[in-house]
Amino acid sequence: MSALKKIAGRRLPVASAVVLPLSLAAPATAFAAPKTPAASPSATPPAVMSTVGGEQLGRPGTQANLGSGAPVLPKDVTARSWIVADAESGDVLAAHNAHWRLPPASTLKMLFADTVLPKFPASETHKVLPSDLAGMGAGSSLVGIKEGETYTVHDLWLGVFLRSGNDAVHTLSAMNGGVPQTVKDMQAHAEELQALDTHVVSPDGYDAQGQVSSAYDLTLIARSGLQKKDFRDYCSTVRAKFPGETTEKDGKKSRGSFEIQNTNRLLAGDYDMAPYRGIAGVKNGNTTNAGATFTGVAERNGKVLLVTVMNPEKHDHNEVYKEAARLLDWGFGAAGKVTPVGELVAPKSAATGTDPGGTPSPAAAAGTPGKPVAASVREGGSSGMGVAFALTAGLLVLLGAGAFLVNRRWPLPDLVRRRTRP
Secondary structure, X not given: OOOOOOOOOOOOOOOOOOOOOOOXXXXXXOOOOOOOOOOOOOOOOOOOOOOOOOHHHHXXXXXXXXXXXXXXXXOOOOEEEEEEEEOOXXXXXXXXXXXXXXOOHHHHHHXXXXXXXXXXXXXXXXXXXXXXXXXXXXXXXXXXXXXOOEEEHHHHHHHHHHHOOHHHHHHHHHHOOOHHHHHHHHHHHHHHOOOOOOEOOOOOOOOOOOOEEOHXXXXXXHHHHOOOHHHHHHHOOOEEEEEEEEEEEOOEEEEEEEEEEOOOHHHHOEOOEOOOOOEXXXXXXXXXXXXXXXXXXXXXXXXXXXXXXXXXOOOOOOHHHHHHHHHHHHHXXXXXXXXXXXXXXXXXXXXXXXXXXXXXXXXXXXXXXXXXXXXXXXXXXXXXXXXXXXXXXXXXXEEOOOEEOOOOOOOOOOEOOOOOOO
């Protein structure tokens, strides 16, 4: 049985990584981002925020329209900003300061991946130059890339998604023409997705003056990324082997590997929490200025939800994941019992049917449509309990003289049932 239930008269089949939903109503006017947004936000949200996705999402405080039988929102959520949305329909079930522009930390790597993943096949190799690793911030999270060593693109993306390696981000950025070009590409893609709260300064999400995003934008970005098969594969991988440093003994060179594990605790678990049932990614982050941030996607009983949590005031161990889990629990219980407070909007290109993320990634293009995709990526990746998606073939539905069917639904590919953790 498909993990995504069809809703009669509302579903629009699409090819993976092609089209986002077309809104039934025109979105409210976007909030114009200042040229130099503040990197250190105040303790209270601004009185006026973006209304992209709906007027109610621009209001400060918690927004929810509870219907009969809907569970009450969890009271122990302390995040400055959060959002719970239906990943398929785009309906925002509830939100708190959804458009508050805050430092995103490594959740910004979702935008980096959604922008750069389509550009290089997984098998392409790159020998790391000293200049590739220049400019990383002090204390950056690293996967352990070494100068002079050669890595596949597949290796580098494992480093980005599992270890949040800024060294992997900078290496891929060097392949993409450098950090300035990558920042420019990311900003353009954010604007195409209508993630207008987002201002990119560094591709890795490291604290930088003026670098901000929002719970709304991060959710929008995650939803776009999840249309790409390889994005889904990487973000759902629990552990993998990563190439080590080349050594020489008795005139013979050898290169071993070491295991890396995903730092997303809802996916991998930790001593104080089990993996979240139905979790399928997406990305976590933590910096001094941003605090803890997290965007996740999970599936239960055919319902797929996205949640983003930014900077909990409570600083208990793994608090950002615990608050995300509470909101996901609420969302699964509230589905069908609330009136949406807004929606995740379509990209600008949806009106013309062009691909918001560029051409399909080479790795995804190599897949076989219609067949389940293992939750691990090709070489060395292990899904453990991770949930992965499967590609769904489809064509755009056209009406009349080439006009696109106006339909808010943007079905994600079907989910493969959770595997037993090894």
